[in-house]
Amino acid sequence: MPVAKTLKETTSVLRDVPPQNAFYFYRSIGAPTGAAARNLSDFVGVLSSIDIASIQFHTSRGDFENWLRMLGDDSLAQQITGLKEKKLSGEHLRMRLVDVVKTRINQIQKRTT
Template sequence: MPIAKTLKETTSVLRDVPPQNAFYFYRSIGAPTGAAARNLPDFVGVLSSIDIASIQFHTGRGDFENWLRMLGEDSLARQITGLNEKKLSGEQLRMRLVDVVKTRINQIQKRTT
């Protein structure tokens, strides 16, 4: 695969997706939090501060992984699936999610500098 294409694909996840493709956080079905992420930096920002009940709701449904796959972030989605399999909860779950997403953002940024 040409390097230019790879860079374009990886940097695109740092750019905003259209509102219809954003990740909208919920507490439960029919209970939106009002928070949304349109890119990976937004996503990690919301993960850092959103009510833990929202994180646990989406983790249990595989919602984070589905959104990341839509972005083309299959590897990151697999890492989050691995966290789910460890049955983490509460602040430990939040910290691990934030860590893996920040690590991915840093990898992308290093490729573009």
């Protein structure tokens, strides 16, 4: 794969998506939290503070992975699936999710500078 294409693909993962493609956080079906993420930075910010019930709800459904694939980051989606398979919960789940997403953002930013 050409380097230019790789660079374009990785920077597109960090872009803001339109509101209709944002990730909207819910506590459960029909119970929105009011929080949304339009990019990976927003996403990690919300993960850091959102009610843990929302994180567990979306983790159990695979919602995070689906959104990350929509952004074009299959690698990060696979890492999240790996966390899910470890059956993490509560604050430990939150800490690992935040760590994995922050690490990925840093990796992408290093590639683009």
